[in-house]
Amino acid sequence: MSAVTSTTQGRADAKAWSILFAAWAVALAASLGALFIGEVMGQAPCSLCWHQRAFMFPLAVLLAVACYRSDTGAWRYALPLALVGWLIAGWHTLMFYGVVPEAIQPCAASGPSCSGEGMLLLGWAPLPMLSFLAFTTLLILLTLLARGGRKA
Structure with missing residues (x-):
């Protein structure tokens, strides 16, 4: 292998690892945020929040293990988890904004409401939207990782 090829490969590996690390940082921040809201702020999660947590x-x-092992192929098992979480978060966001009719809301019967005032962080940031943005960011990063860090 020539020195130029080796240098180019090294840069590609570093870029892929940086993307993997960014994905882990997003997943960690979202997980810690969910724990903070539930455990420190004392806000009970609704049914859909629990499902999103199950994927985040x-x-x-x-992704932490993948970073430690420099496993840039982690997208193969992380992408499906992020996709399912994204779908749930998208549904939850649609419910929050009233796009989904009340008759098919899974949280209306018992427990905290999926679309009530309790779904706002600091009184203005909708929790379903924050989750949706976190999963969207993960999908973008993991797709970039799958493409080897190349642009479209």
Whole structure:
């Protein structure tokens, strides 16, 4: 292997690892944020929040291990988790904004409301939208990782 090829490969590996690290940082921040809201602020999560946590929390662990091992192929198992979480967060966001009819809302029967005032952080930031943005960011980063850090 020539020195130029080796240098180019080294830069590509560093870029891919940086993307992987950014994905882990997003998953970690979202997980810690959810724990802070639930455990420190005392806000009980609704049913859809629990489902989103079920997909975000493992991502924080899986991506941490992938960073440690420099496993840039982690997108293969992280991308499906992020996609399902994104779908749930998207549904939750639509419910919050009233796009989904009340008759098909899973949280209306018992527990905290999926679309009530309790879904606002600091009185203005909708929690479903924050989750949706976190999953969207993860999908973008993991797709970039799958493409080897190349642009479209």
